[in-house]
Structure formats: structure tokens, C-alpha cells
Amino acid sequence: MIGRLLALAPFIALAIAALAPLGLPTYQVSVITYVMIASIACFGLVLMTGVAGMVSFGQAAFVGLGAYASAYLSAQLGLSPWLGLAGALIGAAAVATLIGAITVRMSGHYLALATLCFGISFYFLIGNSDELSRFNGMTGIPPAAVGGIELRSEQQTFGLALVALVLVVVWCRRLLASRCGRVLRSLRTGAVIAETFGASAQRHRLIAFVAAAVIAALSGWLYAHVQRFLNPTPFGLNASIDYLFMTVIGGSGQVWGALVGAGLVTVIKHELQDALRPIFGATTRFELLAFAALMIVVLHRARKGLWPFLQQVITPYMAPPAPVAPLILPSRRAKPDHGLPVLSATGLRRTFGGLMAVDDVSFDVRSGEILGVLGPNGAGKSTLFNLISGGLPRSGGELSFLGTPLARVSACARGLSRTFQHAALVSEMSLIENVAIGATHLGRCGVLAASCGLDATEERRLLGWSQHLLDRVGLGDKAWDSAGTLSLGHQRILEIARALAADPVLLLLDEPAAGLRANEKTLLADLLLRLRAEGLAIILVEHDMEFVFRLADRLMVMNFGRRIAFGQPEEVRADAGVQEAYLGVAA
Numbered sequence: 001m002i003g004r005l006l007a008l009a010p011f012i013a014l015a016i017a018a019l020a021p022l023g024l025p026t027y028q029v030s031v032i033t034y035v036m037i038a039s040i041a042c043f044g045l046v047l048m049t050g051v052a053g054m055v056s057f058g059q060a061a062f063v064g065l066g067a068y069a070s071a072y073l074s075a076q077l078g079l080s081p082w083l084g085l086a087g088a089l090i091g092a093a094a095v096a097t098l099i100g101a102i103t104v105r106m107s108g109h110y111l112a113l114a115t116l117c118f119g120i121s122f123y124f125l126i127g128n129s130d131e132l133s134r135f136n137g138m139t140g141i142p143p144a145a146v147g148g149i150e151l152r153s154e155q156q157t158f159g160l161a162l163v164a165l166v167l168v169v170v171w172c173r174r175l176l177a178s179r180c181g182r183v184l185r186s187l188r189t190g191a192v193i194a195e196t197f198g199a200s201a202q203r204h205r206l207i208a209f210v211a212a213a214v215i216a217a218l219s220g221w222l223y224a225h226v227q228r229f230l231n232p233t234p235f236g237l238n239a240s241i242d243y244l245f246m247t248v249i250g251g252s253g254q255v256w257g258a259l260v261g262a263g264l265v266t267v268i269k270h271e272l273q274d275a276l277r278p279i280f281g282a283t284t285r286f287e288l289l290a291f292a293a294l295m296i297v298v299l300h301r302a303r304k305g306l307w308p309f310l311q312q313v314i315t316p317y318m319a320p321p322a323p324v325a326p327l328i329l330p331s332r333r334a335k336p337d338h339g340l341p342v343l344s345a346t347g348l349r350r351t352f353g354g355l356m357a358v359d360d361v362s363f364d365v366r367s368g369e370i371l372g373v374l375g376p377n378g379a380g381k382s383t384l385f386n387l388i389s390g391g392l393p394r395s396g397g398e399l400s401f402l403g404t405p406l407a408r409v410s411a412c413a414r415g416l417s418r419t420f421q422h423a424a425l426v427s428e429m430s431l432i433e434n435v436a437i438g439a440t441h442l443g444r445c446g447v448l449a450a451s452c453g454l455d456a457t458e459e460r461r462l463l464g465w466s467q468h469l470l471d472r473v474g475l476g477d478k479a480w481d482s483a484g485t486l487s488l489g490h491q492r493i494l495e496i497a498r499a500l501a502a503d504p505v506l507l508l509l510d511e512p513a514a515g516l517r518a519n520e521k522t523l524l525a526d527l528l529l530r531l532r533a534e535g536l537a538i539i540l541v542e543h544d545m546e547f548v549f550r551l552a553d554r555l556m557v558m559n560f561g562r563r564i565a566f567g568q569p570e571e572v573r574a575d576a577g578v579q580e581a582y583l584g585v586a587a
């Protein structure tokens, strides 16, 4: 019973919040309104920092941009606050696109520093602008009005903030569950997964950056028309750090976490200030020290933030997501006739500084064939894989795929898919969503379609296809479990399902049997034989000799980056050079 109540906690909290103005004193209603406004700014950070992994110190500046844009349009130019809202959102989107186009290419600390510079510049820009009343503050900002009624009272502005909050929560959840959202959620692990399956990591980072700015601008608009007085202080660097803090405390990758973090930080700060003022006086600001100590304890106990901590308690009581009906794609990619060449490599080379990791390697692989690639550690097998899949640029040589040159960017779209030596999955995402990332290039709907709910048919198709593949590899009953709960063996199988989701003609498998138990290897071997029978070409890098010899139609052996043998398994096994170089045994 308690668990069920906990599972409904976010909705109960929203329902209680909706009724709060009826019973609470005006001051408390006003505090909750500001908590909701701060939460909205934090939702933007959830998308940008928590989900896409980009740290921003500029969120308060975008809140300020929204606030000042609407305040200027309504107070100085006499336009309606609703036109001010349009101006705030469009202005924030335009500025974020401009800044993001330059900054999202930057990685790690550089992006954080770039947003820091933007935040500081914005603060001084508005503080020194005569049109915006400099640091003295801007007055005379009109309230928003609905149906001719101006929303002035605490209860009315509370209602306005609540409606905005619900809309943003619904929008964020819808976006994150969409095709674009899955790519965004993969970015936290780096760009590799997105790029492998044909999605531009840079484009999606820009989407997260702009979405965060637009949400911040909405928060700023609310602030301007609820407070109706603006000065630069709430939009400075301290405020950006506060937003970041609220997001992290709540659980940075979680939509509900933003609400928990904003509520907790705002309320604790207020309460500590009131409790400590009589003891230490108004000027010592001891509450900041007490607040920092409290937050350290919270983060120590709940490292990923409070919401994931609560979620652990709630999850067993939540109804599992509805099962997805499996579906085979109506238009599958045509496989070339059995035995026709799929990929030909001629003179492939890759150097790292002075090291020749792949040295003049040529081979081909045909439809309905498993080509095994063997070689001791450091022989260049993984580098070869990365050259074929487009993960690494070539230093020389040619790759021809289905008769035409293969460019780095087109690999996935043209039917080439892969798994990784170290399973690259998004552990917080469910199995079915991980698989659906593989099918990203098979969908068309973007952010706008997902926002308006126009992607439902496409989502049914992509998730149904993913469910079909999960059933096929024997993981169908775990579709909505998170990938992080899987054993290593199952993670490797899941990667294969994701690679198959791209509907490939050629599948590159990098040590798929590593870490698998004997029975799991047998199941994997059966699956690969079935895929081969369907006409798929497979390149299999593997250290398990027995596994490779059992499956491969032809074998290529590499050593020190060079191809030292290529042919039928029995010819290769008997090759004196292979025995000496690979097995360390002189013939």
C-alpha cells in the first residue's frame, strides 16, 4: 500500500500542489510558485546536462534572456505578455542556436567555460544597458492576462506556473521517449553509439542546448510577469550554479528529479535562513555553510541524486510499461544474392604516429558468408573494424560496399552495422530502447513531430521491430528492464540485437563470444548461422578459436597489422606462418 502510494507520489504531489492555494498562507503559495519557476529552468538542465552530458553555467542567463525580452516587449513597447512570450522563446532559440553552433563542438571543460563566459557577459550586458534600466531594475512589467483577467494575485500566478510546469513535464517526457530522445540519452556515454547508428551527435547536442535555452526562457517569462520587477541579480553566475545544484541534487538525468531538487534547495535555503538568523544575525550568512554541509550529506547518501534514490523504492510497485507487439519491418533492405561480394577492401592502412596498426590489408566478404578474423593481441583487428565501420578515418586504401565506395558517414544508412569489443550500451535505458537506437536511421520524425505526438505510428513500428529482434535473440521477456541489469553475456547479445535493428547487409561482430558461458555461446552460434542462412554477410573477430573455426566459411589471420593468411579454415589452420606467428609454434 505504502509502495503504491509512493509510485503515485509525483502525481499526488502535483495534485496537492494544484490544491495548495486553497489552504496555504499567501507567502507559502508564493514560495511554491517560485519553486515551480525554478524547476522549469532545471528541466532544461536535465535535458542538457543530465541527459546529453553537457555542463552549462549559462542557464540563468537564458532565464534572464527570456525575462528581459518579454519585459522589454511588454513594458517598453506595450505589447501583450503573450507576444512577449513568443519573443522570449524565439529570441532564446535564436541566441542558443548561434552560441550552440560554436560551443557544442567543444568537449569537457571547454563547453562549461564557454557557457560561463556567456553567463557573465549577459549579466554585465543587461546591468549596463540603459534600455533595460541598468542595475537599478526594470519596473512596470504588466501581468499576463487570460480572457481579460489579469493574473496578479499569488493564487492566480500559482495557477499560471503550475500549467507551465505540467506542459514542460509532459513535453520533456515525450521528447525523451522519442527517437530523437533516445539518441540524446545515448550522448552521455559519448558520441560513439549515436554516430555508429547514423545520428549526428553534434546535431543532437545542439538540439539539447537549444531546448534547454527555450525552457529556461519560459521560466524567465514566468518570473518576469509574476515578479513584475527585474534586475540582473537573479540571472547571474550564482543563479546558474544554483540551477545546476538543484538539478544534480534531484538527479540530473531525471525529469521528476528537477522538481525534487528545486523544491528541496529552495525550501531548505529559506528555512535555514529563518532558523539561523536569530542565532548568528542577518549578515553572517551561516545558512550557506549549513546548506553546503547538508547537501554533501545528501549527495553522499544518494550519489545519483534524490530522485533515483526514491525511484529504487518506488519501482517494484510501479506497473511495468505496456508490452509492445512485435513487428517485422514491412520494407526490409534487399540482401544481395548468395555469394556476391558485399565489401571489398584494397590496401587498407592506418597509422598511429609511427605505428602501422593496419598495414596494406586486402580482403572481401560475400553475402551469406561468415568471415573470421583472427590474430594475437595488438594484431590490428579492432582498428580494421573501426576503419570499415567508419569509426576511424583511413590513412590509405579503398573500401567498396555493394560495388560503390564507402564513405565514413554513409556506412550505417547503407547497411553496415556493428558491435563493440567492450559492450557499448546505455545502461539506464531499457533493452528495447537500446535496440531501437539501432533503428534510428529507419525513422523520420524529429523533435517537432515528437513534441506534437505525431510520431506515434513510427514509434510503434520502431519499438515493434525492436521487440521482434529481442524475441529473436531470446531477451524479449526483459524488454523493459534496464540494460545495466544484464550479465555481460546478455549485454553482448543485446548489442547484436541493436546492430540487427539497423537492418544490415553486413554485420561486424567484435569478440561477441567474450564473457559468454558455453550454453550462451551455443545459442549465439545458432543465431549467427541463422543470420548467415538469411543472406547476411558477417565479419567475426574472435579470440575463441573453436568458436571461429566452427562458424567461419573463410578466415583471415593478421599479425603486426598485416594479413598473413586468408582462405578456407582448414588451409589457414595448416599454414606454417600462422602456426608460428599466431600460435607461437614453428611448423
Ligand SMILES: Nc1ncnc2c1ncn2[C@@H]1O[C@H](COP(=O)(O)OP(=O)(O)OP(=O)(O)O)[C@@H](O)[C@H]1O
Pocket (backbone or CB within 6 Å): 352, 355, 357, 375, 376, 377, 378, 379, 380, 381, 382, 383, 384, 421
Ligand atoms: N587509438 C589508438 N592510438 C594509438 N595506438 C593505437 C590506437 N588504437 C590501437 N592502437 C595500437 O594499434 C595496434 C593494433 O591495435 P588493435 O586494438 O587494433 O589490435 P587488436 O588485434 O584488436 O588487439 P586485441 O585483440 O587485444 O583487441 C596496437 O599496437 C595498439 O596499441
